[in-house]
Amino acid sequence: MKLVEVTLRHLQMEMKSPFSTSFGTFQTKDFILLEARDEQGTVGYGESVAFSSPWYNEETFKTNWHMLEDFLIPMLLGKELQHPDEVSDLFSAIRKNNMAKSTIEGAVWDIYAQQTNQSLTQALGGTKDQIDVGISIGIQDSVEELIEVVRGYVEEGYKRIKVKIKPGWDVDVMRRLREAFPDVAIMADANSAYRLEDVELLKQLDAFDLTMVEQPLASDDIIDHATLQKQLSTPICLDESIHSLEDARKAVELGSTKIINIKIGRVGGLTEAKRIHDYCMEKGIPVWCGGMLEAGIGRAHNVALTTLPNFILPGDTAGSSRYWEKDIITPEVTVDHGVIHVPQQAGIGYAIDLEAVEQYTVMKKTYNLE
Ligand code: OSB
Numbered sequence: 001m002k003l004v005e006v007t008l009r010h011l012q013m014e015m016k017s018p019f020s021t022s023f024g025t026f027q028t029k030d031f032i033l034l035e036a037r038d039e040q041g042t043v044g045y046g047e048s049v050a051f052s053s054p055w056y057n058e059e060t061f062k063t064n065w066h067m068l069e070d071f072l073i074p075m076l077l078g079k080e081l082q083h084p085d086e087v088s089d090l091f092s093a094i095r096k097n098n099m100a101k102s103t104i105e106g107a108v109w110d111i112y113a114q115q116t117n118q119s120l121t122q123a124l125g126g127t128k129d130q131i132d133v134g135i136s137i138g139i140q141d142s143v144e145e146l147i148e149v150v151r152g153y154v155e156e157g158y159k160r161i162k163v164k165i166k167p168g169w170d171v172d173v174m175r176r177l178r179e180a181f182p183d184v185a186i187m188a189d190a191n192s193a194y195r196l197e198d199v200e201l202l203k204q205l206d207a208f209d210l211t212m213v214e215q216p217l218a219s220d221d222i223i224d225h226a227t228l229q230k231q232l233s234t235p236i237c238l239d240e241s242i243h244s245l246e247d248a249r250k251a252v253e254l255g256s257t258k259i260i261n262i263k264i265g266r267v268g269g270l271t272e273a274k275r276i277h278d279y280c281m282e283k284g285i286p287v288w289c290g291g292m293l294e295a296g297i298g299r300a301h302n303v304a305l306t307t308l309p310n311f312i313l314p315g316d317t318a319g320s321s322r323y324w325e326k327d328i329i330t331p332e333v334t335v336d337h338g339v340i341h342v343p344q345q346a347g348i349g350y351a352i353d354l355e356a357v358e359q360y361t362v363m364k365k366t367y368n369l370e
């Protein structure tokens with residue numbers, strides 16, 4: 001494989017309903033869609049999961065554009081590659097900027113899968129033909145509304161309900177939710193809203209039989225999470241704190257996490273995601289695939305990654321229609337009784353809907369060899 005042309009597009013899509021977390025609310029999604037073409041004319045796509053504000057992590061779609069335009073695209077244009085794993089080795093010369101790296105790495109994986117006539121799932125070594133899915137539910141205006149929203153998704157068959165929490169929207173909310181749904185797998189995601197001093201409050205969550213509590217403490221912490229885990233019976237799952245296999249190893253060795261949420265963008269691409277998966281499998285740490293409110297390309301990549309065997313717990317990759325009036329792929333990702341049937345065709349298994357892409361494009365720029 002040798003990339004000869006890359007096009008970046010800034011896409012803007014309205015979400016069907018706002019999504020609120022402890023750090024802010026999302027309504028309009030601005031992101032980068034990357035199209036890469038290799039010398040044989042095979043086209044692959046990647047999606048940046050960086051948001052427009054640096055709330056979840058330090059990257060934004062504009063910092064990703066800068067990194068791609070000035071560093072990452074020039075590093076790959078004209079470079080002969082035997083395997084997509086080489087991309088993460090090449091990019092290791094550039095610190096962090098994982099979501100930017102992942103955007104183009106994903107397109108290389110897509111091209112590689114097509115050229116070796118495999119589905120992305122097969123190329124990654126995935127083993128499942130269907131995956132279990134859960135859903136992540138933002139902070140609502142009232143507990144009554146939350147219960148109604150959850151009821152709808154439980155009836156649709158989603159296999160696990162994740163609820164966002166923050167100070168003032170936590171113990172009572174989880175108590176009432178557990179009372180309303182005694183038998184549903186429920187978890188809470190704090191997105192770093194608490195400190196170790198909140199341990200007494202967090203311990204109250206142990207009463208609700210939660211599958212896990214996700215990222216309760218600081219986004220860059222692994223020490224305090226280890227201290228907290230010793231005092232909680234609910235398993236801690238790290239999200240924001242894990243950027244690499246090294247981070248995963250340190251967190252697991254310290255006892256900071258019993259479960260890991262893997263997000264392809266946060267860890268710099270599919271190759272690193274797979275490395276973390278393999279390490280966790282060896283250590284008996286279950287993983288699941290997180291979500292970043294992706295459009296269709298990012299969603300398709302999440303589906304493929306989730307087919308690896310240690311993705312034991314349902315992920316956040318819900319169906320396209322939960323987020324978008326019209327997604328940018330055909331068919332859209334659909335959920336049937338809580339499962340997604342994994343496409344078998346070569347590549348990502350969903351076609352790009354170029355008409356929809358054009359409709360959402362704010363600007364685009366093409367980069368060629370020389
Ligand atoms: O922490 O997992 C998170 C959305 C935006 C930023 C961070 C997170 C989330 C979600 C939604 O939980 C997952 C999804 O439905 O894509």
Ligand code: MG
Binds near residue numbers: 214261
């Ligand atoms: Mg999270």
